[in-house]
Amino acid sequence: MSFKNILVFATFAVAAYAAPQKRAECSAGRTASNAACCQWFDVLDDIQENLFDDGECGEDAHESLRLTFHDAIGFSLSAEREGKFGGGGADGSIMAFAQIETNFHANIGVDEIVEEQRPFALKHQVSFGDFIQFAGAVGVSNCAGGPRLQFLAGRSNISRPAPDLTVPEPSDATQKIFDRMGDAGFSPVEVVDLLASHTVAAQDHVDSTIPGTPFDSTPSQFDAQFFIETLLKGTLFPGNGSNVGEELSPLPGEFRLQSDFEIARDPRTACEWQSFITNHNSMVTKFETVMSKLSILGHQARDLVDCSEVIPVPNTKVNPPKLPAGKTLADIQGACAATPFPRLSADPGPATTIAPV
Numbered sequence: 001m002s003f004k005n006i007l008v009f010a011t012f013a014v015a016a017y018a019a020p021q022k023r024a025e026c027s028a029g030r031t032a033s034n035a036a037c038c039q040w041f042d043v044l045d046d047i048q049e050n051l052f053d054d055g056e057c058g059e060d061a062h063e064s065l066r067l068t069f070h071d072a073i074g075f076s077l078s079a080e081r082e083g084k085f086g087g088g089g090a091d092g093s094i095m096a097f098a099q100i101e102t103n104f105h106a107n108i109g110v111d112e113i114v115e116e117q118r119p120f121a122l123k124h125q126v127s128f129g130d131f132i133q134f135a136g137a138v139g140v141s142n143c144a145g146g147p148r149l150q151f152l153a154g155r156s157n158i159s160r161p162a163p164d165l166t167v168p169e170p171s172d173a174t175q176k177i178f179d180r181m182g183d184a185g186f187s188p189v190e191v192v193d194l195l196a197s198h199t200v201a202a203q204d205h206v207d208s209t210i211p212g213t214p215f216d217s218t219p220s221q222f223d224a225q226f227f228i229e230t231l232l233k234g235t236l237f238p239g240n241g242s243n244v245g246e247e248l249s250p251l252p253g254e255f256r257l258q259s260d261f262e263i264a265r266d267p268r269t270a271c272e273w274q275s276f277i278t279n280h281n282s283m284v285t286k287f288e289t290v291m292s293k294l295s296i297l298g299h300q301a302r303d304l305v306d307c308s309e310v311i312p313v314p315n316t317k318v319n320p321p322k323l324p325a326g327k328t329l330a331d332i333q334g335a336c337a338a339t340p341f342p343r344l345s346a347d348p349g350p351a352t353t354i355a356p357v
């Protein structure tokens, strides 16, 4: 090739490479990189208005995030190695076979959100597996400081019921939780990353006499308060005494799961736990990374279409990390040997009481 020909060739190559990709036209003037993503804008509009009460980070958003986990964790690498069926992962089986899976003890309460979500999935004719992951990603994007999760579409609607005992219980020993999560491909540190979900969470069923009891003081913010408050010395039960899977909580109206208490203090995970207190960006980024993995358990990313652009960009405004009013650093049970607990100051004012969500 002459020098001139090389130039001509190079010019063509650059032009072909840089040619703008034609974007698909979707509803309301929106566009998508892939036409298959357009329908998700319509699902988005519908669930923001009619499932999440106009884009709130409330109970339905929290429950939808929880459901992404309870569907996806029905998955077992060891069963797969032995040629057995250990669950199909993020396959929608918890909705398709709700009458089986929502009766598993660890799934107590998820029947409510499954039945709330089902009509939306049917109306838009999307697979149950896609819908559950989409709703969780949209729901948590409504939380201030929240992640913008990846959303890949195209999971099959065909599934089989997951076996029982794939979902960890709050009363399980930490080793048992780490073993179960390891069998789905998650390290102990990644379990901590996943538990950033509990920054926007409340319980209804561990103590069913006090539904809506949050795990931290800011259940509509994806912030560090959960990681701080789980390290405070426990002093009380918010309800009528202790329940299976419950630990003493530090604040009236706040609920502490035994598993969160233990994982916050375990030498394998305490430093990851503490690190999120002063690094919001790392908490969000690591949650996004680990959720990309969780949301496609049982699938290959290359078989799915990336429709992440449909997920809203969350509001980034969160309060700085602080000790709840009435607490001091002496109330903190620091457990990370490598790094001292950060010198947080306490909110002024009278001792904090947490309101139900």
Ligand code: HEM
Pocket (backbone or CB within 6 Å): 059, 062, 063, 065, 066, 068, 069, 108, 109, 168, 169, 170, 171, 177, 191, 194, 195, 197, 198, 200, 201, 202, 203, 204, 205, 206, 207, 245, 257, 259
């Ligand atoms: C590691 C083991 C885990 C255990 C033992 C656990 C246990 C629990 C329990 C017992 C509840 C209270 C349910 C109720 O009484 O209504 C809860 C709530 C919740 N969990 Fe987890 N969880 C774990 C991991 C996860 C993960 C990985 C996610 C999501 C990625 C998640 C998301 C949530 C959310 C968002 C709620 C709040 C639901 C609401 O407010 O209605 N959890 N969890």
Ligand SMILES: *[C@@H]1O[C@H](CO)[C@@H](O)[C@H](O)[C@H]1NC(C)=O
Pocket (backbone or CB within 6 Å): 096, 122, 125, 126, 127, 128, 157
């Ligand atoms: C998905 O499967 C359920 C049955 O489990 C069915 O009712 C629904 O119509 C299916 N949805 C699609 C999009 O095929």
Ligand SMILES: *[C@@H]1O[C@H](CO)[C@@H](O)[C@H](O)[C@H]1NC(C)=O
Pocket (backbone or CB within 6 Å): 209, 210, 240
């Ligand atoms: C707590 O227990 C007492 C005595 O058993 C009972 O009278 C009360 O109604 C319970 N409170 C709640 C919220 O269930």
